[in-house]
Amino acid sequence: MQNSSESNLTDAVIETFAKTENARLQEIMTALVKHLHAFVREVNLTQDEWFAGIQFLTATGKMCDERRQEFILLSDTLGVSTLKDLINNRKPEGLTEWNILGPFYRAGAPEMALGENIAQNETGEPLLVSGRVLAPNGSPIANALLDVWQSDAEGFYDLQKMDASHMDLRGRFHTNENGEYFFRTIKPSYYPIPDDGPVGKMLRAAGRHPYRPAHIHFQISADGYKALTTELYLNGDPYIDSDAVFGVRSSLVIDLEKRDGVLHAHYDFVMEPVSLEKRENVGAE
Amino acid sequence: MQNSSESNLTDAVIETFAKTENARLQEIMTALVKHLHAFVREVNLTQDEWFAGIQFLTATGKMCDERRQEFILLSDTLGVSTLKDLINNRKPEGLTEWNILGPFYRAGAPEMALGENIAQNETGEPLLVSGRVLAPNGSPIANALLDVWQSDAEGFYDLQKMDASHMDLRGRFHTNENGEYFFRTIKPSYYPIPDDGPVGKMLRAAGRHPYRPAHIHFQISADGYKALTTELYLNGDPYIDSDAVFGVRSSLVIDLEKRDGVLHAHYDFVMEPVSLEKRENVGAE
Numbered sequence: 134m135q136n137s138s139e140s141n142l143t144d145a146v147i148e149t150f151a152k153t154e155n156a157r158l159q160e161i162m163t164a165l166v167k168h169l170h171a172f173v174r175e176v177n178l179t180q181d182e183w184f185a186g187i188q189f190l191t192a193t194g195k196m197c198d199e200r201r202q203e204f205i206l207l208s209d210t211l212g213v214s215t216l217k218d219l220i221n222n223r224k225p226e227g228l229t230e231w232n233i234l235g236p237f238y239r240a241g242a243p244e245m246a247l248g249e250n251i252a253q254n255e256t257g258e259p260l261l262v263s264g265r266v267l268a269p270n271g272s273p274i275a276n277a278l279l280d281v282w283q284s285d286a287e288g289f290y291d292l293q294k295m296d297a298s299h300m301d302l303r304g305r306f307h308t309n310e311n312g313e314y315f316f317r318t319i320k321p322s323y324y325p326i327p328d329d330g331p332v333g334k335m336l337r338a339a340g341r342h343p344y345r346p347a348h349i350h351f352q353i354s355a356d357g358y359k360a361l362t363t364e365l366y367l368n369g370d371p372y373i374d375s376d377a378v379f380g381v382r383s384s385l386v387i388d389l390e391k392r393d394g395v396l397h398a399h400y401d402f403v404m405e406p407v408s409l410e411k412r413e414n415v416g417a418e
Numbered sequence: 419m420q421n422s423s424e425s426n427l428t429d430a431v432i433e434t435f436a437k438t439e440n441a442r443l444q445e446i447m448t449a450l451v452k453h454l455h456a457f458v459r460e461v462n463l464t465q466d467e468w469f470a471g472i473q474f475l476t477a478t479g480k481m482c483d484e485r486r487q488e489f490i491l492l493s494d495t496l497g498v499s500t501l502k503d504l505i506n507n508r509k510p511e512g513l514t515e516w517n518i519l520g521p522f523y524r525a526g527a528p529e530m531a532l533g534e535n536i537a538q539n540e541t542g543e544p545l546l547v548s549g550r551v552l553a554p555n556g557s558p559i560a561n562a563l564l565d566v567w568q569s570d571a572e573g574f575y576d577l578q579k580m581d582a583s584h585m586d587l588r589g590r591f592h593t594n595e596n597g598e599y600f601f602r603t604i605k606p607s608y609y610p611i612p613d614d615g616p617v618g619k620m621l622r623a624a625g626r627h628p629y630r631p632a633h634i635h636f637q638i639s640a641d642g643y644k645a646l647t648t649e650l651y652l653n654g655d656p657y658i659d660s661d662a663v664f665g666v667r668s669s670l671v672i673d674l675e676k677r678d679g680v681l682h683a684h685y686d687f688v689m690e691p692v693s694l695e696k697r698e699n700v701g702a703e
Contacts, residue, residue: 194479
């Protein structure tokens with residue numbers, strides 16, 4: 134340690150984590166120190182820049198409360214959240230991709246019959262959403278549960294507009310015997326992530342906008358299949374190619390079509406079966 | 419962007435910083451995203467681990483106030499502060515190395531005559547510190563100013579024990595015509611960095627102690643030389659080989675010697691001249 138220098142300091146720091154009891158924590162801290170030091174070395178971080186970083190992280194922590202998580206916003210806008218999601222949700226080709234849950238999910242959305250309107254008191258452009266829930270071989274999954282939520286035509290979720298005793302633009306639907314679902318709603322809007330804090334400052338310094346393109350959230354569950362959290366993005370949205378949090382996947386972008394004067398959106402979800410191995414494990418527990 | 423995937427997400431995120439007006443900020447953000455993503459990929463960071471990281475950073479921010487900077491502690495204990503210092507204070511062989519300023523420096527320490535005692539009301543083992551301030555060619559620098567401060571025999575600085583209107587264990591000395599300095603004090607003690615926050619939790623999880631080995635701080639200035647901030651470490655300290663913040667450099671470790679029943683410490687500082695080029699720049703401004 135006494136002789137640590139620019140060339141061996143990183144190894145010396147890593148060595149101090151050698152006695153970490155939790156092996157996974159040791160692995161993570163070792164990699165963190167390695168990459169953090171590589172960053173400092175690559176840019177030759179100056180004293181002033183280091184201190185600006187300290188102040189930025191401190192302000193980001195200070196911005197956090199029960200209603201605001203600025204470090205998650207930072208992770209989102211640096212693509213770290215999406216990278217973590219991609220790594221943890223690798224799927225075989227052909228299955229519907231996982232996507233962000235987001236901060237506006239609420240349990241207990243009203244159960245509705247197919248065809249009902251989840252927009253109760255909303256003005257906006259009517260939209261009919263339909264499709265099927267399928268197994269990988271294309272066979273329909275009956276009685277799958279779709280939990281659906283979205284923003285209004287101005288980009289606000291119910292929680293942002295009214296007290297928590299009310300719900301709007303949320304609903305739960307079951308597929309019929311043909312695996313079909315359909316419901317009415319209004320076209321959601323793009324909206325900005327909160328940008329009045331340190332993350333907003335960073336975005337402005339980079340000439341980046343804070344918008345997420347319009348989307349509809351889904352959580353889908355069915356017996357014998359892994360639960361699926363995803364979003365469908367509306368093609369033609371001005372921010373479809375520049376999502377501030379890097380959520381858009383091309384396989385989740387849907388076209389809107391006008392039929393009989395009404396906008397239609399169609400998407401078939403393909404579910405991932407719970408593996409036989411997994412089911413046996415569950416049975417053994 | 420729509421087609422971003424595990425393989426090209428990092429490039430897509432870096433691309434969003436391409437329009438950053440400040441070229442240096444763009445360079446830093448590009449490297450930060452690259453290394454941050456490399457870390458996430460290398461350890462295959464899970465959802466729970468990611469969230470534990472978010473919570474750790476948030477708690478670290480919440481711990482910061484006017485008296486406590488937990489993010490600097492985090493930087494210190496991960497070796498980032500020292501790495502940054504080493505990078506920014508590269509010196510030709512033979513010159514005294516730069517070292518940590520630390521949080522306890524105070525301007526306006528009392529001016530003292532050579533030989534005076536900076537320990538006013540302290541109990542502890544008496545220590546006589548002496549040496550010279552030299553040019554790289556070994557010639558003495560007269561009238562150099564040494565600003566000195568240190569902890570007491572229990573490891574506390576004045577600021578930690580008394581109100582800010584009092585100073586103790588601090589003093590300013592000028593070298594004589596032979597470049598010599600000498601002053602009396604007491605032997606300082608090792609002490610822990612604040613470990614009742616998230617950083618302390620991290621250290622305990624890693625089986626690391628929070629101690630810094632005993633040291634004396636110096637800030638030295640002289641006409642025609644770059645100001646030098648450094649520390650001298652006392653050999654024999656139980657933490658001399660395991661400084662919690664990686665500050666110890668072997669060239670700054672001094673032996674204590676007992677002569678006539680009194681501890682002596684001796685160190686010659688070698689100053690870096692202000693380069694001719696720099697002086698011309700200053701003149702041109």
